[in-house]
Amino acid sequence: MDSKSYLVQMNGNGVHGKIPVNAKSLNGTGVNGKGVHGHAIHHVSVNGTLYPAKVKSRRQRWEVKPSEMANNTLNPIRAIVDGMKLTPNPDKPMIALSIGDPTVFGNLPTDGSVLQAMKDAIDSQKYNGYAPSVGYLKSRQAVANFCSCPEAPLEAEDVILTSGCSQAIDLAISVLCNPGDNILVPCPGFSLYKTLAVSMGIKVKLYNLLPEKSWEVDLQHMESLIDERTSCIIVTNPSNPCGSVFTKEHLQKILKVASRHCVPILADEIYSDMVFPGCSCPSMASLSSDVPILSCGGLAKRWLVPGWRMGWILIHDRNNVFGSEIRQGLVKLSQRILGACSIVQGALESILNNTPQSFYNKTISFLKSNSEICFNELSTIPGLNPIMPSGAMYLMVGIDLEHFPDFKNDVDFTERLVTEQSVFCLPASAFEYPNFFRIVVTVPEEMMLEACSRIREFCQRHYRPCSRDSNDLDQ
Numbered sequence: 001m002d003s004k005s006y007l008v009q010m011n012g013n014g015v016h017g018k019i020p021v022n023a024k025s026l027n028g029t030g031v032n033g034k035g036v037h038g039h040a041i042h043h044v045s046v047n048g049t050l051y052p053a054k055v056k057s058r059r060q061r062w063e064v065k066p067s068e069m070a071n072n073t074l075n076p077i078r079a080i081v082d083g084m085k086l087t088p089n090p091d092k093p094m095i096a097l098s099i100g101d102p103t104v105f106g107n108l109p110t111d112g113s114v115l116q117a118m119k120d121a122i123d124s125q126k127y128n129g130y131a132p133s134v135g136y137l138k139s140r141q142a143v144a145n146f147c148s149c150p151e152a153p154l155e156a157e158d159v160i161l162t163s164g165c166s167q168a169i170d171l172a173i174s175v176l177c178n179p180g181d182n183i184l185v186p187c188p189g190f191s192l193y194k195t196l197a198v199s200m201g202i203k204v205k206l207y208n209l210l211p212e213k214s215w216e217v218d219l220q221h222m223e224s225l226i227d228e229r230t231s232c233i234i235v236t237n238p239s240n241p242c243g244s245v246f247t248k249e250h251l252q253k254i255l256k257v258a259s260r261h262c263v264p265i266l267a268d269e270i271y272s273d274m275v276f277p278g279c280s281c282p283s284m285a286s287l288s289s290d291v292p293i294l295s296c297g298g299l300a301k302r303w304l305v306p307g308w309r310m311g312w313i314l315i316h317d318r319n320n321v322f323g324s325e326i327r328q329g330l331v332k333l334s335q336r337i338l339g340a341c342s343i344v345q346g347a348l349e350s351i352l353n354n355t356p357q358s359f360y361n362k363t364i365s366f367l368k369s370n371s372e373i374c375f376n377e378l379s380t381i382p383g384l385n386p387i388m389p390s391g392a393m394y395l396m397v398g399i400d401l402e403h404f405p406d407f408k409n410d411v412d413f414t415e416r417l418v419t420e421q422s423v424f425c426l427p428a429s430a431f432e433y434p435n436f437f438r439i440v441v442t443v444p445e446e447m448m449l450e451a452c453s454r455i456r457e458f459c460q461r462h463y464r465p466c467s468r469d470s471n472d473l474d475q
Contacts, residue, residue: 073199076191077430084415088422095443095451098426100240102304102393102442108366110304111359114351121346131342133334135161135312142349143312147297152285158315160330161340165270165311168296170196172266172313173232175329176294177202181231183266184222188396188433190240190268205230206432211387211398215244219253226261232294233263238271238281241431241438242396243371243389245279251287258291264321267295270311273360274302275391276368285316292321299344301393303351304363310344370441370448371395377452383463384455395439396428406462410435420461421454 081098088094102108121127134140137156144154162168169192177183179201185193187206194204207222209215222233235254238245246254258265267284275281285293298311315327371389378386378397385398399413407413410427414437418424428436441448 069199072201073195075195076432077426080411080427080430084411086415086418086424088418089420092422092454094422094424095447095454096424097439097443097451098424100393100440101306102301103306105443105447107444108304108363108442111355113354113356114303114305117347117350117354118343120350121343124346127342127346129342130338131340131345133338134331135159135340136345139345139348142352146352147314149283149286151287152283152316154314160313160315160334161345162311162313162334163337163339163341164309165268165296165298165300166192167339168298168311168313169193169266169268171330171333172294172296173197173202174200174333175326176264176266177231181229182227183231184225184233186217186234186236186239188241188428188431188436189234190236191430193234209242211396214387214390215239215242216246216250217254219257223257226263230261230263232266233258234266234268235284236268237284238275238391240271240392241394241428242387243392243394245275245281245390248280248282248287251282251284255284255288255291264292264294267293269295269297271301271392272297274364274367274393276364279390281391285314288316288318290318292316292318299351302360303355308341308344310340310348367393367441370443370445373445373448374439374441374452377449378455381456381459383459393440393442395441396436397439399435399437401435402466403464404462405464410437413437417455417458421458423451423454
């Protein structure tokens with residue numbers, strides 16, 4: 001056994017090496033009588049090796065603070081909802097039209113083939129270990145095959161599997177943006193984009209959607225926001241919170257804006273194919289000839305399993321703009337956590353290939369019917385302006401606040417709706433779009449009818465004609 005003694009030199013970055021010393025040097029040369037060497041580091045000997053002993057802390061008291069990233073992380077929905085006084089009417093059961101989770105009421109179960117695929121994956125005992133950070137090759141190939149089209153072909157290497165679409169969006173923003181950059185985000189739009197970006201020191205610029213044009217993008221406004229630090233444009237289609245679906249022609253106009261300014265697109269397409277009959281929803285990548293696109297999707301909404309946390313990024317690298325660096329960046333970022341659930345990955349090929357079309361059709365039929373019920377009922381209520389959706393799971397309703405002087409804003413309106421009628425709709429201030437509220441249309445039909453009836457009663461109680469309206473009636 002090596003009987004030499006070693007002095008371990010350390011600084012703030014850890015161990016920098018071991019210097020042999022003899023007994024004489026320990027007694028006087030370089031080590032003082034108190035066992036301190038050099039920079040006032042105490043040492044103890046373990047099996048002939050010296051290690052730093054307890055060092056006096058520079059801190060005199062406990063002071064543990066959250067990081068800047070933690071302090072900068074804010075979910076606008078939680079910030080608003082947590083501040084609301086939500087005390088339902090005890091005489092009426094609560095109807096929550098606020099949660100974008102299609103499983104809440106149990107009326108929209110996933111298909112039996114989807115459940116069987118998961119059971120088979122579990123029973124196989126093949127998917128209990130760690131998967132590669134980007135996902136199993138076979139599973140990535142299954143997604144590539146499912147999402148591929150002649151205009152936008154995909155291979156397994158173009159797919160990154162993630163823990164839900166939320167992580168896909170996180171990775172996409174992270175790989176494209178640096179602190180100080182800015183991204184363009186739809187308004188109204190999904191709040192997560194801002195939550196993620198601001199926490200990373202990325203500025204968010206909101207481009208307007210136009211309610212009078214079924215929530216199309218204000219292209220002139222979008223283009224005016226682009227500068228040399230714009231690192232991507234986020235396009236959500238179909239839309240949360242609007243339920244809108246862009247036409248092929250409108251998507252092409254968005255692509256022309258991106259092309260003129262050489263800005264890549266992050267396409268949030270989690271509601272892809274959840275469109276009502278008569279509408280089409282081509283992927284942005286299938287329409288792009290030169291704009292590189294990171295498309296984010298997953299199982300959550302179309303297969304009605306948001307809790308399974310299976311998402312993906314599809315890399316559509318037009319003209320090799322992204323090259324190897326963006327791909328490698330996504331791989332590196334995926335290694336921060338070993339993302340997508342391995343069991344769901346094991347079931348993925350079967351889920352994508354064996355889910356019957358009738359399941360999708362049934363879901364779409366229900367969402368369209370409920371949307372029509374909600375739209376038709378609310379359209380006849382003075383002071384409300386619902387906008388009929390074309391897909392996804394949502395419907396936006398405008399509030400003519402001049403007719404409701406009892407309320408300051410949409411937050412106040414929806415808060416009182418809970419208090420008086422036990423109906424909870426999400427105020428659109430959570431999407432940075434005041435004086436609207438969002439309704440989730442996944443509730444059972446009888447519940448939707450009851451909710452609309454209560455909203456009608458609420459509005460009738462608080463509606464007041466404007467003075468101008470009164471003068472018109474007198475004439």
